[in-house]
Amino acid sequence: MSFNYVVRSVGYSLGSAMGGLVLATGTDAGHLFPNDHAYTTAALVGIAAMAVTALTAAALARHRPPETNPAAAAAGVPSRRPSSR
Secondary structure, three states: OHHHHHHHHHHHHHHHHHHHHHHHHOOOOOOOOOOHHHHHHHHHHHHHHHHHHHHHHHHHHHOOOOOOOHHHHHOOOOOOOOOOO
16 A cells, blocks of 8 residues: 555656646746646646556556465465466
């Protein structure tokens, strides 16, 4: 649980920093708010980060061992494995 919390906190921090960086870059001198292109760029950066995260999660999920319940493995309960045809 603590590792999950740390990774999530780092992700929140990086996401906020990246969004702020993109919006600050898109703010013209003398203006209070970023221009429209900065918001579009920030959204595209967020979508790209989400896609990379989803692909990484899908790749890591495939490499998970078939038996994830150690109590069932200790009791001798066979794991359910899909038959290969």
